[in-house]
Amino acid sequence: MISLNFDKGKDGLLPAVAVDATDGCVLMLAYINQEAWEKTLATGKAHYFSRSRKELWLKGETSGNVQIIKDIYVDCDADAVVYRVEQLGGAACHTGHRSCFYHRVMGDRLAIEGKPLFDPQEIYKKA
């Protein structure tokens, strides 16, 4: 098991950056704890820790937009990781956008780049 410096993150959480393995596009940033890290290594699917739900989060569990791990990189301080992934469904963001980073700074305002690839209301139906 490869050790990360979880002690360096607040509440034992470290940032994980998911990038598309096909072109390096930054898809999202979320957080991992020890359990999410172990699950990711063991299953080959990106797991995170949901700070809002305070629980282990298999990305795509609800939407189907699972991230298949192609490669993982660890930074020089072992307190951040990059997941190179195959993004199933083409979109990582809960808004339906390919990337969560779809707001581009244009002077004093944010411009939206691209269009959603799915309708969140269809995907995240209320139970």
Add this chain to the structure above:
Amino acid sequence: MISLNFDKGKDGLLPAVAVDATDGCVLMLAYINQEAWEKTLATGKAHYFSRSRKELWLKGETSGNVQIIKDIYVDCDADAVVYRVEQLGGAACHTGHRSCFYHRVMGDRLAIEGKPLFDPQEIYKKA
């Protein structure tokens, strides 16, 4: 001034991912506070907050490897940003590697990818 949700970060810090504007390579991940964000927007050079030194950090202040901002993207929750930069000197990492993410997970071990582009002992001379 574009507002970020600094309240969502611990200690008012949010992660900023620097990627190379030429090819999208993830160079590093560091943290910003309100002051670093404002300085980055105002100067067009990547500023962070150094958690170890607990102070504003102009990336490259010592090494000369300043990051010239080309574009900035803000994520869906406004609690993480991507800086697309021109990396002066070619290397972002204090080890001399182009990227801080130079450790690749290979089974149960980490393999080092690439070679340092500069000698840290030459760059970060003791005063």
